[in-house]
Amino acid sequence: MTDPIDNIVVLGAGYAGLACAFAFAAEQPDRRVTLVDAREEFSERIRLHQLATGQTLPRRSLTELCAGTSVRFVRARVDGIDRSARSVRTSAGELSYDRLVVALGSAGTADIPGVLEHAHAIDVESRALRLAGALDRLGPGAEVAIIGAGTTGIELSAEIAERRSDLVVTLVARGALGHDLLSAGGVARLRRSFARLGVRVVEDFDAAAIESRQVIGRAGVLPFDVCVYTGGFAPSPLVAELGLPVDNTGRLLVDAYGRAPQDRAIYGIGDAAVPADWRGASPLMSCRLALPRGVNAAANLAAECRGDALRPWRIFDAGRSLSLGRHDGLVQLHAGDGRIRNASFGGVVAAWLKEQICRYTVATLLRARNRARKAVRSLPSGPTYATLEGA
Ligand SMILES: Cc1cc2nc3c(=O)[nH]c(=O)nc-3n(C[C@H](O)[C@H](O)[C@H](O)COP(=O)(O)OP(=O)(O)OC[C@H]3O[C@@H](n4cnc5c(N)ncnc54)[C@H](O)[C@@H]3O)c2cc1C
Structure with missing residues (x-):
């Protein structure tokens, strides 16, 4: 039986969801990608301690970010997922899917x-x-x-x-x-x-x-x-409603390709999911894992569309960087699997590096968005339904 993949729905427009939607749209601009988020603006979560201390952060409209790409942005709250009907219940109505990417992130416990x-x-x-x-x-x-x-x-x-x-x-x-x-x-x-x-x-x-x-x-x-x-994070409660296996923090367990093994129409990325075969230490909810996993899920969705073999996700976890105010920082190096090495550095160099990492995450998303725009422009038939609708 063939399983057509014409309609991909990505839930959550954080680091993982945006990376996935744009990377997929850059490769497969003639397929329908719907990105759903309750917010109208991208939230740069890794800078929220700056926002909490009165600093202003750039505002980035998701509608504007998606404009000109084949990603249709729907501002809506996700209320439920019906796997048997392959549909999502949102405040803007039902959305059906051939593949669903769950990137709903996390919230504080x-x-x-x-x-x-x-x-x-x-x-x-x-x-x-x-x-x-x-x-x-x-x-x-x-x-x-x-x-x-x-x-x-x-x-x-x-x-x-x-x-x-x-x-x-x-x-x-x-x-x-x-x-x-x-x-x-x-x-x-x-x-x-x-x-x-x-x-x-x-x-x-x-x-x-x-x-x-x-x-x-x-x-x-x-x-x-x-x-x-600041006691910890838990994934979106909607993950539990999928009725699929989760880890002890409630994250969806996914295979090396980012899919739920029991329902291969479902991909899980970012804070909402964790690879079941993770062998390293502390698979923390983090932006540094959310972004590459979003890109990997996009590559695998595109491979599915082409009928190619999927690519397993491999992480090299080099370390963790902390800001300590705007003029100091701390970089803790890891062995590639996340184990803590006895090597760290701090001071202004670490502060500078952390700032570059924060800028790099947004720059990565913008580069993926630009590739998605270019892909639409190169379509022989011109812009698709999404750009025409002004999504
Ligand atoms: C203050 C702070 C500092 C951090 N610093 C770092 C750091 O230095 N390095 C690092 O790697 N990580 C850091 N993190 C963690 C990092 O922010 C998260 O791991 C990352 O945001 C996860 O990305 P995500 O795409 O999975 O989820 P998110 O970025 O949380 O995005 C999820 C999206 O889903 C949407 N959503 C959720 N529920 C619904 C719903 N029901 N309906 C519709 N939309 C919904 C949300 O609006 C959101 O846009 C930090 C977190 C915080 C809070």
Whole structure:
């Protein structure tokens, strides 16, 4: 039985979804690609700690990004996926698909009582902006507690401390600072940077609940004026509704080609999915994995269209880079499979490198978009339905 692939729907226009939609459209401009997102603008999530501290980020309309390509952008909330009918329920109506790419990303977890009521977050733009407002209203000497010392908590603490040296910034770690993220040398660098910035670190503090002005830990309480919870990310709840196997964080388990083995019409990329055969350490939700996986899924969708063999996804995980404010940073090198090497560097070089990485992610998306535009222009029949509709 033939399985035509004329209609591809990509859910989520973050790093993974945009990379996938544009890379596919650049290769197969005469096929229908529909990109769905609840937002009208691309959210540069890896800079949300900057937004939360009053810095402005460029605005990029998804409608404008897709214009001139064969990607039709639909601004809509995805409400459900019916795999048996191969259709997606959205606030703009039903969308049928031949192949569905699930790139719905993640959101912050609220896994202790009081997070939703009493803590801020920077997992999505609207919440980062709300935090910016709350920080603005604080006077000198006010206490800011950041609960969760993963990469997001570390970057946010440094950013706040750099911009608001009049505030008391405390980063709360469940265990030892940086123990599962950094080498011993990396931790030492981080401690020096925090000391310079005036970030106070409270370690081995297992937060059990957040109340209106204090965090309750098993070993005491920590008062605050503003609290930010950066305890972790969970994938979109729509992934669970697919009824397909997921990992212990709820991410869709996909094969080396990016597909759900039990339903090969479904691809999963970005924070919403994880390769089932991952052998390395900590397959973190990250932009540095979301982008290449989006491109790989696009290549495999195009290969399916041509009837070619699919290409497995291989990652070389060289390291992790953290901003520590705008003038300092920390680069932790990894073995190619994600294991932490005893090699790190910091300072202005690391800050510069992190900034280049942030620029590179957007530049990569824009280059893929430009290729998709060029592909439409080179079609013998001229622009397709999507560009004519002004999608
Ligand atoms: C402050 C911060 C700093 C970070 N720094 C780094 C870093 O330095 N390096 C790194 O590698 N990673 C970093 N990350 C993680 C990185 O941002 C994510 O891993 C990355 O955004 C994942 O890309 P994605 O495309 O899977 O999802 P997203 O970028 O989250 O995109 C998902 C898209 O899906 C849309 N969507 C979700 N649900 C629905 C729905 N129901 N209906 C319609 N649309 C929907 C959203 O609007 C969004 O546009 C950081 C994250 C944060 C919050």
